[in-house]
Amino acid sequence: EPEVTQTPSHQVTQMGQEVILRCVPISNHLYFYWYRQILGQKVEFLVSFYNNEISEKSEIFDDQFSVERPDGSNFTLKIRSTKLEDSAMYFCASSVQGSTGELFFGEGSRLTVL
Amino acid sequence: GQQVMQIPQYQHVQEGEDFTTYCNSSTTLSNIQWYKQRPGGHPVFLIQLVKSGEVKKQKRLTFQFGEAKKNSSLHITATQTTDVGTYFCAGRSDNDMRFGAGTRLTVKP
Numbered sequence: 001e002p003e004v005t006q007t008p009s010h011q012v013t014q015m016g017q018e019v020i021l022r023c024v025p026i027s028n029h030l031y032f033y034w035y036r037q038i039l040g041q042k043v044e045f046l047v048s049f050y051n052n053e054i055s056e057k058s059e060i061f062d063d064q065f066s067v068e069r070p071d072g073s074n075f076t077l078k079i080r081s082t083k084l085e086d087s088a089m090y091f092c093a094s095s096v097q098g099s100t101g102e103l104f105f106g107e108g109s110r111l112t113v114l
Numbered sequence: 115g116q117q118v119m120q121i122p123q124y125q126h127v128q129e130g131e132d133f134t135t136y137c138n139s140s141t142t143l144s145n146i147q148w149y150k151q152r153p154g155g156h157p158v159f160l161i162q163l164v165k166s167g168e169v170k171k172q173k174r175l176t177f178q179f180g181e182a183k184k185n186s187s188l189h190i191t192a193t194q195t196t197d198v199g200t201y202f203c204a205g206r207s208d209n210d211m212r213f214g215a216g217t218r219l220t221v222k223p
Contacts, residue, residue, distance in 0.1 A: 035213070043149075043157060043202060043213040056210040091156055099206065100145055102159040 002026045004106035006092050012112045016081050021109045023075045023092030032075045033093040033103065034067065036060070043091065049075065050098055082113045116141045118205045120214025128222050133190040135217035137203035145206050146179055146186045151216070152199040160188075160201075195221050 005024045013019050025032050034046040047057040047067055054067065066078045075094075079086055089108040095101035117140045127133050137146065145164045149157035161170055163179035163186060170177045176189045186203055200216040 033211075042215040043151075043204075045210050045212055048210055056208065058210070100162065100164065102147060102162060103149075103157070103204075103211070105156040105158070108156050 004092055004094055004104050006106035006109050008109055010110045013082055015084055015113055019079045019082055019111060021077045021090050023106055024073055025075055025094030026104055029094035029096050031095045031098045034077045035091045036088040038088045084113050087111055087113045116207045116212050118203060118212045118214040120203055120217060122217055123215060124218045126220045127193050129195060130192050133193050133219055135188050135201050137186045137214050139184045139205045141207050143183050143205040143207050147204045148177060148188055149202045149204060150199050157202060193221050195223055197221055
């Protein structure tokens, strides 16, 4: 069964460092998302991406964050200068349809900022 | 912006008891989805509701979408230990989907 894959599964970084989280969405999906979940808390929307551009972003997704799809398969989330409060599980998701499709989530990348 | 509230935050039940979680949105939704996240896992899609007043069933799970398309509920009949996890509603409005805070269900055998 096709699945969304994410790397790395766990990354530990120093505050102020740049981090890139990678995702390979399901191949025929057109809509891509990043969510984050601080330990034990809700799943928070960060950004949605369609047709090589951001379609929606939340208030969390500030100038420190960026996304891109560099090669038609990978979908990356970059955090430019990490802060302690960026420590969370980051989930990538993809869907076939944007407005009605179910989201398929990856296993997540756990980011720990020291 | 759109907000989705979900209650209760936690629910602990004896195996065999029923369980219900409720979602309310601050805005009218185009659809609502429900996800289950097992401890240490990722959210997994359960169902989507689109129509006003819609009711869908999956075995012991019953999902409802309110007439105004601003609230929804998930009811589990006769819980089992395999039902443990966090249940999230996710409401779609415009281009983004916002998750509720989730209800963490624990089931005592």
